[in-house]
Amino acid sequence: MQSAATVLAAFALAATALTPPQRALRRQTRLHARTAEGMAPGWKATTDETGAYELIPASYEYQYQEIFVEIPRTAESPGLGVLLEQFGTLDAANGGLTLVAGLVEGGNAANAGVDLLPGDSIVKAGTTRVECLDYDATVDALMALPPAPAPAGLMVKRLVKVPFVNMRVMFPREENRKDVTFKMRRGASLRAELLRNRVEMPTCCE
Structure with a gap:
């Protein structure tokens, strides 16, 4: 020692x-x-x-x-x-x-x-x-x-x-909606980021 x-x-x-x-x-x-x-x-x-x-x-x-x-x-x-x-x-x-x-x-x-x-x-x-x-x-x-x-x-x-990634949400043409772009941290919840950026998505039913 x-x-x-x-x-x-x-x-x-x-x-x-x-x-x-x-x-x-x-x-x-x-x-x-x-x-x-x-x-x-x-x-x-x-x-x-x-x-x-x-x-x-x-x-x-x-x-x-x-x-x-x-x-x-x-x-x-x-x-x-x-x-x-x-x-x-x-x-x-x-x-x-x-x-x-x-x-x-x-x-x-x-x-x-x-x-x-x-x-x-x-x-x-x-x-x-x-x-x-x-x-x-x-x-x-x-x-x-x-x-x-x-x-x-x-x-x-x-x-x-934590690095950021660029996300782009594209909608069907018939919805007549503009694409939405935002940044999110890699590994973050996509659903949470969509809600945070107020991106409305259709509800899916079984």
Whole structure:
């Protein structure tokens, strides 16, 4: 196990003031710049079938991708070079929303071009689950990774915007109705989108 001094040198101690304990960490869904602070409102915490907390998008406008990254290290340079920041706490022990805030310039992650972006959430450090843990608990798990020169394997969740598709509704000529075009999010209910856009469709009877 690495010393606290070795690992903490790879992180910025940038924890923000904590919000009161809450289950849905933030509910607004308009995300701004690709920063940890800008992406934090896009996440919310829920519980899985085992009762453990997990992060999901706060809005149907977003989905998440799971991405595995591996940060190469050497005995001379054992740090990760990843900046973390905490947003909010949960009512579970050591619970919180801890996100990647950036990469340390000249650090191992940046030098290797590792695919980590501000707003990503580390959900696994090696084989250890760290999803919805606060800053301190996340750093403790990273400190417990196998020592350098072994690479550091991390699984992260990343928010991505659900793409839109263009829809065009065409009616039979005898109905003398103009075509209707609208945008809908991929995977959304077509019936719900037709209702939302006030497109009247004939009722089918068996």
